[in-house]
Amino acid sequence: MVSETGWTLHPDRALPSDPVVRPIAREILAATATLPIVSMHGHVEAEVLARDEPFADPASLLVTPDHYLVRMLVSQGVPHDALGVPRHDRPGVVAAPREVWRTFATHWPLFRGTPTRYWMEHVLVEVFGLDEKPSAQSADRLFDLLSERLDKPDFRPLALFDRFGIEVLATTDAATATLDDHADLAGRGWGSRIVPTFRPDAVLHVDRPGWRDDVALLAERSGIAIHGYRDLVHALEERRRTFVAAGARATDHGHLSADTTPLTDAEAERIVAAALRGDVTAAAAQAFSGHMLFEMARMSAQDGLVMQLHPGVLRDHDRAVAQLRGPDVGYDIPVVTEYVRALRPLLEAFGHHPNLRLVLFTVDEDTFSRELAPLAGVYPAVRLGAPWWFLDTPDGMRRFREAVTDTAGFANMTGFVDDTRAFCSIPARHDLARRVDAGFLARLVAEHRLDLDEAIETAQDLAYRIPKQAYAVPRSL
Amino acid sequence: MVSETGWTLHPDRALPSDPVVRPIAREILAATATLPIVSMHGHVEAEVLARDEPFADPASLLVTPDHYLVRMLVSQGVPHDALGVPRHDRPGVVAAPREVWRTFATHWPLFRGTPTRYWMEHVLVEVFGLDEKPSAQSADRLFDLLSERLDKPDFRPLALFDRFGIEVLATTDAATATLDDHADLAGRGWGSRIVPTFRPDAVLHVDRPGWRDDVALLAERSGIAIHGYRDLVHALEERRRTFVAAGARATDHGHLSADTTPLTDAEAERIVAAALRGDVTAAAAQAFSGHMLFEMARMSAQDGLVMQLHPGVLRDHDRAVAQLRGPDVGYDIPVVTEYVRALRPLLEAFGHHPNLRLVLFTVDEDTFSRELAPLAGVYPAVRLGAPWWFLDTPDGMRRFREAVTDTAGFANMTGFVDDTRAFCSIPARHDLARRVDAGFLARLVAEHRLDLDEAIETAQDLAYRIPKQAYAVPRSL
Amino acid sequence: MVSETGWTLHPDRALPSDPVVRPIAREILAATATLPIVSMHGHVEAEVLARDEPFADPASLLVTPDHYLVRMLVSQGVPHDALGVPRHDRPGVVAAPREVWRTFATHWPLFRGTPTRYWMEHVLVEVFGLDEKPSAQSADRLFDLLSERLDKPDFRPLALFDRFGIEVLATTDAATATLDDHADLAGRGWGSRIVPTFRPDAVLHVDRPGWRDDVALLAERSGIAIHGYRDLVHALEERRRTFVAAGARATDHGHLSADTTPLTDAEAERIVAAALRGDVTAAAAQAFSGHMLFEMARMSAQDGLVMQLHPGVLRDHDRAVAQLRGPDVGYDIPVVTEYVRALRPLLEAFGHHPNLRLVLFTVDEDTFSRELAPLAGVYPAVRLGAPWWFLDTPDGMRRFREAVTDTAGFANMTGFVDDTRAFCSIPARHDLARRVDAGFLARLVAEHRLDLDEAIETAQDLAYRIPKQAYAVPRSL
Structure with missing residues (x-):
């Protein structure tokens, strides 16, 4: 692709x-x-x-609230904290958006064969015009690109x-x-x-x-x-x-x-x-x-x-x-x-x-x-x-x-x-x-x-x- | 087809x-x-x-007794009466055969993708030699053609x-x-x-x-x-x-x-x-x-x-x-x-x-x-x-x-x-x-x-x- | 094949x-x-x-202990005795290996479309190098070929x-x-x-x-x-x-x-x-x-x-x-x-x-x-x-x-x-x-x-x- x-x-x-x-x-x-x-x-x-x-950031828009995505990462040992999912006991302890995005991007291969992969490709390519797949290497650049897009009126x-x-x-x-x-x-x-x-x-x-x-x-x-x-x-x-x-x-x-x-x-x-x-x-x-x-x-x-x-x-x-x-x-x-x-x-x-x-x-x-x-x-x-x-x-x-x-x-x-x-x-x-x-x-x-x-x-x-x-x-x- | x-x-x-x-x-x-x-x-x-x-008429042969067909029409709001299905309280009230056939023919598109459609095509084409699909327009002509066939010794x-x-x-x-x-x-x-x-x-x-x-x-x-x-x-x-x-x-x-x-x-x-x-x-x-x-x-x-x-x-x-x-x-x-x-x-x-x-x-x-x-x-x-x-x-x-x-x-x-x-x-x-x-x-x-x-x-x-x-x-x- | x-x-x-x-x-x-x-x-x-x-014989290696295979033959009326499956009351009564193999070979067509057929083909062709399918005609020859192979050190x-x-x-x-x-x-x-x-x-x-x-x-x-x-x-x-x-x-x-x-x-x-x-x-x-x-x-x-x-x-x-x-x-x-x-x-x-x-x-x-x-x-x-x-x-x-x-x-x-x-x-x-x-x-x-x-x-x-x-x-x- x-x-x-x-x-x-x-x-x-x-x-x-x-x-x-x-x-x-x-x-x-x-x-x-x-x-x-x-x-x-x-x-x-x-x-x-x-x-x-404007949506706040890529992670709270695309990662944290998506329970399909969260459950897959959790099933492979990623803690909820690392995905920004809030906890009642210590609200401030969860990872920051950029970290959350990086965790998601690093685990991109986990989604092979799943609908999350299919939908997310469509979102990243069609909605946000990204030109590179999520990975450890691309994570920061994609986070910046997405953040930039989200600031524009077209993305409200x-x-x-x-x-x-x-x-x-x-x-x-x-x-x-x-x-x-x-x-x-x-x-x-x-x-x-x-x-x-x-x-x-x-x-x-x-x-x-x-x-x-x-x-x-x-x-x-x-x-x-x-x-x-x-x-x-x-x-x-x-x-x-x-x-x-x-x-x-x-x-x-x-x-x-x-x-x-x-x-x-x-x-x-x-x-x-x-x-x-x-x-x-x-x-x-x-x-x-x-x-x-x-x-x-x-x-x-x-x-x-x-x-x-x-x-x-x-x-x-x-x-x-x-x-x-x-x-x-x-x-x-x-x-x-x-x-x-x-x-x-x-x-x-x-x-x-x-x-x-x-x-x-x-x-x-x-x-x-x-x-x-x-x-x-x-x-x-x-x-x-x-x-x-x-x-x-x-x-x-x-x-x-x-x-x-x-x-x-x-x-x-x-x-x-x-x-x-x-x-x-x-x-x-x-x-x-x-x-x-x-x-x-x-x-x-x-x-x-x-x-x-x-x-x-x-x-x-x-x-x-x-x-x-x-x-x-x-x-x- | x-x-x-x-x-x-x-x-x-x-x-x-x-x-x-x-x-x-x-x-x-x-x-x-x-x-x-x-x-x-x-x-x-x-x-x-x-x-x-000889079979009595096309409706009582092909429509009324076929519960696959009746249930589909009923599910889309056609009353049983209109399909000739007898009722115990007022036996005479149900529709006449030609009306029943017309109701069926009009709803032909409902059967898309179902076995009823598949079987009925075979019956109408192979057994009765019809040359036109059921529809509001063709209903009466097909009813007459079928009735004519049913009168013949070959269709006993x-x-x-x-x-x-x-x-x-x-x-x-x-x-x-x-x-x-x-x-x-x-x-x-x-x-x-x-x-x-x-x-x-x-x-x-x-x-x-x-x-x-x-x-x-x-x-x-x-x-x-x-x-x-x-x-x-x-x-x-x-x-x-x-x-x-x-x-x-x-x-x-x-x-x-x-x-x-x-x-x-x-x-x-x-x-x-x-x-x-x-x-x-x-x-x-x-x-x-x-x-x-x-x-x-x-x-x-x-x-x-x-x-x-x-x-x-x-x-x-x-x-x-x-x-x-x-x-x-x-x-x-x-x-x-x-x-x-x-x-x-x-x-x-x-x-x-x-x-x-x-x-x-x-x-x-x-x-x-x-x-x-x-x-x-x-x-x-x-x-x-x-x-x-x-x-x-x-x-x-x-x-x-x-x-x-x-x-x-x-x-x-x-x-x-x-x-x-x-x-x-x-x-x-x-x-x-x-x-x-x-x-x-x-x-x-x-x-x-x-x-x-x-x-x-x-x-x-x-x-x-x-x-x-x-x-x-x-x-x- | x-x-x-x-x-x-x-x-x-x-x-x-x-x-x-x-x-x-x-x-x-x-x-x-x-x-x-x-x-x-x-x-x-x-x-x-x-x-x-060395494995004892083709039947006790390939037929008798395979419950997939045994159940299929039993379902078509072959008695367990004929397949060499031991019984507690009269241990000696079951068929001899060559008979068991013959029964299996004769019923080869029963396995059409089953995984037993698929696996057994692989075993007979790839592992044992047979060149003929099991059948009543081929049974004895295949039994002898398999027995011969099993005697060799390569088949321990x-x-x-x-x-x-x-x-x-x-x-x-x-x-x-x-x-x-x-x-x-x-x-x-x-x-x-x-x-x-x-x-x-x-x-x-x-x-x-x-x-x-x-x-x-x-x-x-x-x-x-x-x-x-x-x-x-x-x-x-x-x-x-x-x-x-x-x-x-x-x-x-x-x-x-x-x-x-x-x-x-x-x-x-x-x-x-x-x-x-x-x-x-x-x-x-x-x-x-x-x-x-x-x-x-x-x-x-x-x-x-x-x-x-x-x-x-x-x-x-x-x-x-x-x-x-x-x-x-x-x-x-x-x-x-x-x-x-x-x-x-x-x-x-x-x-x-x-x-x-x-x-x-x-x-x-x-x-x-x-x-x-x-x-x-x-x-x-x-x-x-x-x-x-x-x-x-x-x-x-x-x-x-x-x-x-x-x-x-x-x-x-x-x-x-x-x-x-x-x-x-x-x-x-x-x-x-x-x-x-x-x-x-x-x-x-x-x-x-x-x-x-x-x-x-x-x-x-x-x-x-x-x-x-x-x-x-x-x-x-």
Whole structure:
């Protein structure tokens, strides 16, 4: 990938090598090249966009917050301190940005064969115009070059937003968020392009350490005093109305299990009362979180917010690391996830509701053909989100297409979502997804299972039309 | 796929695109092209063949009974009514055949990338000679063309049977079936080509709503009064004798779990007594169904009927739809299936019995390499059926071959079974399976893991010799 | 594969057929061709090497002890007796070597598409120089040719060891082994090339029939009287010291579950006391085996022995066969295996310990992307072993690379281990693994996801540098 004149990306990267398939893939890819980016599920913070200040430095932009990257380096013995990941006990002890960057650059070969390598190449070459690969030798020069770029107006967040061709981007926001940054952005004309997403996890998992504080804040934000379960529901409904008014299209739910079994109101009241007293059991908390997914579906059927469910990740596998460093530092590990029985209560109640759209994600690829495609392939409410997290890779996306298309077709998908907090990697991720889809569709054409014109239309659907449509269900407001 | 002169199927469809592999695959495929169809597991009704009347209309032949097709349209918001699927509350309300066909034709693009599209193209082009794809524009013309064809003698069931090159076809018949249609067919010389299959599910699941009625009918058909468990066993043995006499080669068992743990006779008597009184528990019913699989193996070891087991599908996921429309309208969803511990009692007892053949199917592809191939790769009684239902697709069949051949080889397979009630799609399905096998074998040749002559012989084995042999175990009658 | 002048192996065997990928794969493979074999996990017996006598005959060398081969023949109705597998009731009844070989040769076509076929071709052609394939016709001639070869000095174990280019080979040895053969070999200068591995399974599963005898032997070997749990631990620690002194690099653990939940010392004492009395429950035994994995990690963090864990195989599925024939005759079947919650206690305690290396194997490929890659991709102590047993095949190894590299990269692997008791197949197995890796890496190059020089370096890492480094962690002795 290093040409004689510098570092460039090959135009055919991530396309199938098969000499019959590649030219077809190229043609399909070309038909999506100029489509805008629709990024309906991500973790870029509205505050960063609203402030629109220059990014601080290359390390805190590209290295430290990227948990894909951090976990790989940690797995090979690099301490979190050396990567700038803050620690609660001694905040000042972590390495300085230039050191962090140098550590990353020195370990560049570790990323061979990984999506981090693929995305980072795109970021460094396409976004920042670097002409040399990271290494111990190049580290300082690249750090200086990147720092210089970051100081320029062209590299401020909103300038990059435009340059990336993002038509609309959804942030992720706690149920207790003020949405001030969104209001600020809307006031400056960005309201239709940057929208919030309602993520109430913190108040739905009633055995979380900080739950009572979050509920107090929820009461404050919603203006509804919360003395029990019904109050909690009303406060959530109120906040959903605020999110809808601020342009939100969707909710997002990260649960360990996909369980959606409803409780009686009396049971729910008892659990919330126990939680407010601070003596709820883990089993009760888990039952309550399943009940609240059912409730969220009920509310979505009313207010039209698309409901996104991301189950099956055991967070903070090493609790000592979590205590020292906080969440999102690499210790989230997928577990076996069951969807069929878990979602039955929700789907029997709302699976044919014309105003519900339930988007399912997974990090357990074993459910692709067995559970997810059959569910999406019959319930009108269900759509499959893009392969998520550990599966958001060239081979993972290919396996997803191969396993679900048979039963669910293309129309029961949401198209690609980048799910990233790494702002500069957004174009890289969408570009990669388009390449993988082009490759998959090209194979169908080469095997005479699809006509070329159909493949081109489908590629455009997946890249642009389907995500726009998937997150814009009719609202009954 | 639309040539200038009309709509044709590409001769290389579903063969690998790799330019080294394709010519080899073509050569292998050619060696199976003229082999007859052996269809040892399907759901075409004997009555249709015995009556041999013209099919009523294109919609009730090709659209309404095809649950693959119905579920896809339903998932995109098309109501069952519009597809002609009958409802119990208002039987007359569903759409007329021409409307149903129009709805299907209009939604043709939904099937891109699915096996329904692949099979339907074959049916419309090869069986019916259509020259135009389904669409809103072509719908009426195609409906008329199809209707015209269906009126001709050449398109009556038995004429098609011959034209399709079916050497033998097994139907699926309840334990309470009269087998009158089979007798009728046998009387007209079709006895060796159309054989029944013994499917006792209805009387083995003792908590089914209609169970007592079915048991009463079983008593009537068998001539054995059923007052308890031993009577039930005797009645089943009697009926199996009748099926064997009518040419049956196999039994078929659809259970939620693959459990085969035997009960004591006393336990079994207690459960049947409770069921006859109408107060059996779900747990007891499930234990009994596992016990009866063990009993079925015992009987197969005596009468030589091949035992087919299809576990792991949660039927009627949406119970309201099932109540309104009945079974088989798209709401059957696979669940995690365990075979190793579940089958241990049966296999320890009968796994080396020279007169038992147990054919295992799955809709849980996660068991391919972990459980199914290792079991089939050691127990003489076990064979693997074709990848089933949601896995009966070009990519599903390829993954099956890639995952099981290593450990089970080719000889521990049954070859392809079409498992279909869509009579006109039988040639399409067998043709597709032969193409996928040709592609898999051609890759082994291209990778120098198999010689071409071996690949050709293996392709013929899989298409013809192995299914014939798999369903013709020696009988000790 | 039969050329006109005899039987040869194609130089491109097992390389991808894609005409763009194959030449790249060839170039990558060539760069590993002359690297020595590092075989850090296998089941060749030290005694065979120490005695260094001619192998007895072709059947007892190549057929009878190979459970891959035996299970396939048994699955097609060949009795164990005909394969020379001894039985406890009538030891003399099994077939003579020439008969065994004839049975194998006659059934040669059964192995089409299997790794047994692939390895055996390599053994017969490359190691023994045969010029004709096994068949009923060739059986006797091949038996004679092989017998003749085996009589020659060049075919004695240590001569083959050298000819195979094995740099170092680890055997597997019970905790109660004398290690006399290793001492003998060391005395003759082979100490650094043939090293023992500490496998204490027999004494960690306290409900095994022979457990008390094994514990008595352990006491004898260690010189520590074992009256309870603490004694058992001390005896194991003492034996580990002996193994380390004898050059051992690793321990090996075959458990049904990956559970590592520690018990209190009091609980552990109670269980061992019950076991010594002979009335331990299965549940207590299982809890104890999980506890002992935790203990083994603690010891490894002290003495630096790499800890290898092989969970998830249900041994001796047919207990009657096991009783008659003993273990390892084909009835070991994989089951669903959970790693994430099971390993949490061990990893929270030792996952960042600089002196622990935990190598995980699996026969449940469903855990590749969901559990194993994420665990190896963050915990410094964890490495992934090669795809194991039923997955140690061209397609299994390819699926492994495709599923784990994304998240774990190459550096979190151990490289290939052959895990075989079939001494003559060691070069075949390493050669095949190198070919599969060359094919995988070549595809990354062809898809412009890796540069060719990186791919070549990575192939060499995987074949040689990584296994050497993986089994040579710093020791704190």
